[in-house]
Amino acid sequence: MIIFPRRRNMEMQPRLDYGKIVHGVGRAMSGLDQLVRSSNLASQEPLLIELAKIRASQINGCAY
8 A cells, every 4th residue: 555645835836837738738637538538448448547646646636
């Protein structure tokens, strides 16, 4: 089991504008989402995909 240290300062921080940093990142992320949703996994385990997104958001400290 991995234990992540708790942040002391939980104030919101300004987010990066990925569109300005890396061109096409939004299209790439959208394409990945469409690929996952069209896969066999999405039809068999749709909640697993949502749980993975929620967990990634928790790890990254952002809201999904």
